[in-house]
Amino acid sequence: MSVQATKYSGIFEVWKGSKKLLLTKNLTPGRSFFREYLFQDNEEYREWDPKRSKIAAAVVKKINILGLREGDKVLYLGAAHGYTASFVSDIVKEKGFVYCLDFAPRVVRDLYFVCEERKNMAPLLADASKPELYKSRIEMVDIIVQDIAQKLQVEILFKNLQFLKPRGYILLSVKARSIDVTRKPAQLFKEVEEKLLTKLKVLDKKDLSPLEKDHMLFVCQGK
Ligand SMILES: C[S@@+](CC[C@H](N)C(=O)[O-])C[C@H]1O[C@@H](n2cnc3c(N)ncnc32)[C@H](O)[C@@H]1O
Known part of the structure; x- marks a missing residue:
């Protein structure tokens, strides 16, 4: 079976036996950083696991729009070891930047090694709730991706909107249990959406269960 493009820029799929794999074109051919499967079809592709990445899970769940395109500049809040960020780096390619x-030194150490080989990624050891401390080290971006599993997720996103170009996109992953373990996820997601709507348009949202239990991915755009 050959690799097919999906409706999402830079994201491909291929059948492997009875399983459909999600792929991106590998920006660093011959190198995989997370033991992901490398697939050859004229060019090299990397398997993107929807059980390890909320953006990939939203693609599997057929979110309407992602907003991510080649050439985009991306601010990724909560990049951890860089798993999802490395696929975003494949999508935005050489002209883009992530x-x-x-804020966790242990994960940023691993992230540093990924960024060393991927020239369109840079690590920043910083707290997303204190944008004044990294303001001078970044530029205006086309997309903010946020996956920080924190209680004040929306408030932290709002503090970072100063870096988003007009009509730029936001991919916000919300983990209900990080906000309040005692309350029903559906009610918490509703409250998050109401807060988002005070400043942003919500273009789509997807409950990521069962790939990511009690998580919702919101795609937003500046008003
Ligand atoms: C669920 S993990 C991110 C996984 C990653 N997005 C991926 O898909 O590969 C959440 C990360 O957010 C980071 N984090 C939480 N609060 C943060 C904050 N205020 N500023 C920066 N990073 C934060 C944590 O250290 C953790 O690495």
Whole structure:
């Protein structure tokens, strides 16, 4: 079976036996950083696991729009070891750039090694709730991706909107249990959406269960 393009820019799929794999074109051919499967079909592709990435899970769940395109500048809040960020780096390619921010030194150490080989990614050891501390190290971006599993997820996103170009996109992953373990996820997601709507348009949202239990991915755009 050959690799097919999906409706999402830079994201492909292929059948492997009875399983459909999600792929991106490998920006660093011959190199995989997370033991992901490398697939050859004229060019090299990397398997993107929807059980390890909320953006990939939203693609599997057929989200209407992602907003990510070749050439985009991306601010990625909560990049961790860089798993999803590395696929975003494949999608935006050489002309794009991914600022990968995380406040945990242990994960940023691993992220540093990924960024060393992927020239369109840079690690930033910083707290996303304190944008004044990294303001001078980034530029205006086309997309903000946020996956920080924190109680004040929307408030932290709002603080970072100053870096988003007009009509730029936001991919916000919300983990209900990080906001309040005692309350029903559906009610929490409703409250998050109401807050988002005070400043943004919500273009689509997908409940990521069962790939990511009690997570919702919101795609938003500046008003
Ligand atoms: C669920 S993990 C991210 C996984 C990653 N997005 C991926 O798909 O490969 C959440 C990350 O957010 C980071 N984080 C949480 N709060 C943060 C904050 N205020 N500033 C920066 N990073 C934060 C944590 O250290 C953790 O690495």
